[in-house]
Amino acid sequence: MRISIPLPPGYRCADVLAFHSRDLDGVAEQVTGERIRKGVLQDGVAVLLDVTLAQGMALCEVQADGVLTAPAVAKVDEALHNILGLRIDPAPFLALAEDDPLLGACARRNAGLRIVQSATIFEALTWAIIGQQINLPFAIALRRSFIMQAGRQHSSGVWCYPEAPDVARLAQEALTSRKFSRAKADTLLRLARLVADGELTLARTDAPDQVERSLLAVKGIGQWTVNYALLRGYGYPDCSLHGDVAIRTAFQRLLHEDAKPGIARTQALLEPYRPHRTMAAACLWASLNQREDE
Missing domain, CATH: 3.30.310.20 (DNA-3-methyladenine glycosylase AlkA, N-terminal domain)
Structure with a gap:
């Protein structure tokens, strides 16, 4: 096809x-x-x-x-x-922010920047659980092991990211024996079994607040994982990533301050960019790899 x-x-x-x-x-x-x-x-x-x-x-x-x-x-x-x-179309955020005193220059430098989503919501959620609170190379290695444990190889040789029923069939030891912490393994298996059994639906048509409530009810899933899923999985255009350390670091740099703003202040700093806070986050992430005079 x-x-x-x-x-x-x-x-x-x-x-x-x-x-x-x-x-x-x-x-x-x-x-x-x-x-x-x-x-x-x-x-x-x-x-x-x-x-x-x-x-x-x-x-x-x-x-x-x-x-x-x-x-x-x-x-x-x-x-x-x-x-x-x-x-997510980046143009409305640029129109909103291009003359903004705080994010304007960053928005203009990153015109056309896009948020790439995971192929499925389940992939975004499991990747968020795998990668939380560990460095990126280790997270990528764990993800690779996870795919090869629960996924399946296509006839081309490329491995396919697993669906919930594939993960639900794993034993905890299949993950912990490959350097997953017990907490990560338990959360991954709990999520997969809830989705596979139909007790938790991952529908893109669900409202963000409904998604947040249903995911936070799953033991082991916290706010950061929910926010990542809303952004990379559901593709919602107005995710407030005020708890993300990189977002706070980017604001610290743009504000020329000695310390990162707290979570509450970061939330307030993002508020003017409604309903395009997802693109504001992408812009802030990109700014960390750029000089302000670029």
Whole structure:
């Protein structure tokens, strides 16, 4: 199955390619030149998303190791839009913030910056649990192990990120024996079993406050994980990432202050950028790798 997805003017291919290149070993994502190959499971079928970024167009070849139902085909299309960062349009944030005294210069420097989503909400949630409170290289290594424990290899050789039923079948020792803390393993398995049993739904149509309540009710999931899921999984355009240390560090730098603002003050600093606080967060993250005179 071939799908062509138009890319908007000013689309920043390099940002998307960099996001999918984080794991240099390329277990479930492989990036070569302008091409992304990503493995996903859709309703139990191993699927390879083979995407080439051309001029103004994403040329997508979908290779399924089995028959995809109509709902699964819809999920594939959704996954493609997610991994290409097409869910949130950055233009409204730029229009709001380009003359802003605090974020204006940063917004102009990062015009066209996009938030790349995980292929599925479940992937975003599990990645948030895996990566919380550990350094990025270790988190990537754990994620790789998680995929190879619970996922499945596509006929192309690319591993597919697991769905909830695949993770729910794991024993705790399958994770703890591979350097997962007991707390991370328990939370991952608890989440997967709730989703697999239908006790917790992960629907993009749910309102953010409803999502927040249902996720916080899961033992082991805290506010940071919820915020990450809202941003990278659900793709909501107005996530307030005031608890994120990097956001607070970026504000400290922009304000030229000696200490990071507290969480309450950071929340207040983000308030003027409603309903585009997700893009404000992306802009702040990007600023940490830029000089203010760039």
